[in-house]
Amino acid sequence: MDRKLPQFFFALSLIVLALMLGAVWQAASPTWKTYQQEFHRLEAAGEPNAAAKSDVLNADLVIKQDLLPGLQRVDRCTTCHLGTEDPTMKNAAQPFTFHANLGPHVPAKFGCTVCHGGQGLATDKQNAHGMVPFWQEPLLPKDYIRASCGLCHKEGEVPGVPELTEGRRLFETQGCRGCHKLNGVGGTIGPDLTEEGAIRRFPEWLEKHFLDPNTVSRNSPMPNFHFTKAQARALTFYMLSLTSQQMGSYYSSVRLIPSAGYGRQLFVEKNCIACHSIGGVGAKGGPDLLGLAKQHSSGWLDEQLVNPQTIYPGSIMPAYDLDTNSRKAILIFMASATAEDAQAILSQRTKALTPRDAAIEAGKQSFARFGCVGCHGLELQGGVPNPNSQGGEVPSLLHASDDYTEEEVIKIIQNGKVPPVENAKGPAAPLYMPSWKTVLTDEDIHRIADYLWSLQKKKEGW
Amino acid sequence: MKRRSIVSWGSAGLVALCSGIGVSLAAVLRFLTPSVFYEPPQDFKIGSPADFSYGPPTFLSDEKIFVFRDREKGIAVASGVCTHLGCTVAYFQSDEEFHCPCHGSVFSADGKVVHGPAPRPLEWFEVTLARDGQLRVDKDHIVPASYRLMV
């Protein structure tokens, strides 16, 4: 044995050396280098002369990185996706294909993963596309990429993505807030959705969930809303856009897309029609806006919106606190607004109402906005299953006045109520009335009670 | 153990050892060399040629470069970092000179040192036209002062 020791030692040393070389070889030949070499060949084919060709073919193979501190990411997709900003690569095969319609969303400023999903830190295909365990943000399928627009563009409409607007509208009107919190407002029966777009970017799961919650979330207390495929899709888009993540100032300053629709919304919100007219329709307190847009540059108009006093000292127009993009939106609206628009705006203004009517109207809006319709129904009919509660379902509110006074109902809204159980030995009923006194003001609660009382069905006469 | 066999094993072992040490040293050096940089990139786009005016150069403060655009000669990009100790120079249109506020170095419009402690002329960076029509500056490639990009 002793004789053989040096030989054994030497043989083992060779094995260790071989393993070292193996590790070095593994580290020196990542797949991205192959892709880059292929791209250089493609590029060289388009070069006019031999010198240029050889320059391209001998270019360094390096990892390309977009450092995005404002978005808190690092994207290395362009290491392989080298043709993204090269129009001559329009017809190249992936990963070299040219990315049309980038607009201002260039990789140097936005990276790729904020819209497409995936794992920007990775440098091989499977990991980079996020198709690996423990990565919650895989590459979005082509149809859903537009949902990412909503991650930044949260106000107004996003041109080309009507699903986001529809999703938001469905969320507000179908009572989702009754069980789900969003940005601090809502119920606690289901999970908080404020970060849904950041933590769970699986569109297939989300769509199935909206079509029938129990297929993907066993024993979920969420009722089946019988959404259509288009509605489920719109809601999925909206979910994918939900995040409260703060982005750098560059991003927050550009995220509102000024559109005529948003401009009109602001116009109504700020009640401009109270002093101005458009094409002769409206008030006479200030100049007609149809004429103004033709006479002055947008810079002048913008200045006016920022501080009316600089142009007309002594003007009674208040200085509205509007950011750049909001002002742009108003001006875009003004550029195309007509007398018909003014007429429509005028007729939508709240009619003269009695204080009680106004309260009921406000209560109705709160009832929808804070999600009460989710459990109690759009027509207060109840009926949502609630196993092991007395009655087995959420009660209808149309006969609440039979059992309670208005003051008692107000107390229930403030403090919440757990429904009595049918079978004491069974599990607690999943749905319950949460307490709203920390979310709604007392006035809100009174108005909701007024709304409820306005719809009470009288007891049948004996 | 016969002497001869020790010697031949010994020298073979020595060769293996030296190659092992060599590979290890090279690997250590490569390991310590960063593959990515957590800094603003050296290679970046600055916009299309039309974004830059003729006459006095445009100064880009984040990238610390001066972009010259001349009707006849084309585009050139100069470094705004003084070669003395690294302060940012300023361009004075009246004299057509770069002045450094820290120790008084003065560079002519083509970067040559006119006056002051700076040891070398200002650096000029390679600027090329990318395929999407944007100007692309590469700070890792230094070019002579006469370099121009014709657009």
Place this chain on the structure above:
Amino acid sequence: MNPIRDAWQSVFRRDPLSTDKGKSELVFLNVWLHIHPAKVKKENLKVKHTFYLGFITFFLFIILVTTGVALMFYYRPHPPQAYQDMKDLQFVVYLGNFLRNMHRWSAHGMVICVFLHMCRVFYTGSYKRPRQFNWVIGVVLFLLTLGLSFTGYLLPWDQLAFWAITVGTNIGSYAPLVGGRIRELLLGGHTVGEAALLRFYVLHVAVLPVVVTLLTMVHFWRVRKDGGLSRPVWKLKEEKSAQLVTIGAPEPVAVMAAAPASKDKTYGLMEVVTGKPIFETVGVEEEEDTVFSYPYAFFREGIALLVTVASVMAVSLFWKAPLEEMANPAKTPNPAKAPWYFLGLQELVSHSAFLGGVVVPGLIVLVLLAIPYIDPNPSRRPADRKWAIRAFTLFVVVNIVLIVIGTMFRGPGWALVPPWVHIVGAE
């Protein structure tokens, strides 16, 4: 006068290795090697006696320190950059993935080998006098190894790390009186967070390695002074084993008579002192059974080193160390498990927090430390120690079974689920 040869010999001052003097000088003139004796007894080299486990554990420690320092160039101990740096090591740093794998697999290997080494020392009775205190140092080193592994476990800052340390520190907090305070000191707060990561990092890269190094130095020193590496003395012929002088052995006088003092060798004592030698000596008659450390011992150690390195490298080339999603304090994985070497404890704790988290581990540590002092049997022969061996084997088997249960048979909710059953929908 050849200046090159002079320069060379000013660095390497020993005689050529072909001479006996050279072979001896290689050991006692060299600062790195002089912990060895210039000559060793052949039985000290027996692979089947020690399995070189002590050496392997030490070599794994060397690998850990080397790869650990390399990783330190690219790791920031601050969430969330810590997780990003783990990803960078995997995707961007040259050899980053390989070095990280080497570090993790050596860590698991060191925990296993230090435990096997402890078992071996027990089974060969090598903790008996005069080596009792070295056993105690060894147990402390074992606990420090677990501590190093535990502190390192948090550093990737993924879900696996975060919740393992949450569970582990909670188990520790059950210690009476001091448990809560220790947890607070470890975490630098009430829960695992930024402060915990930084403290664990400092413990892992600075404090614990220094303490382990210092104690390892004492451990090796004591091995030498206690008579060298363990050997199966019970296999020596009767008269030879009678010639071994050990302090406190029964009837020392009769034994002393068999070996005249003038013929005993001493190692490097520069004064004449009276009294019995304090460590095992080799009778001159045993001389023929000793061999030079170079090449016999050193080649064997070298082979052990190469086998260790080759195994760790081979595993690291093919098996990737785990990295789950980033630590999320709001989302507890179900089940949340401590690192595997603590799963036996977690299994016990799941039955009784106090018994399983405090009493049992406390007793285990105390008994382990006390073994050399409560063992009255002076014999190292296995046949004479049947009950000691049985008791220890039972301890080892129970430990392994508990760890296996905790690893493979506990599923969501800590319910008993065989590993071949797949739970649908478990996160």
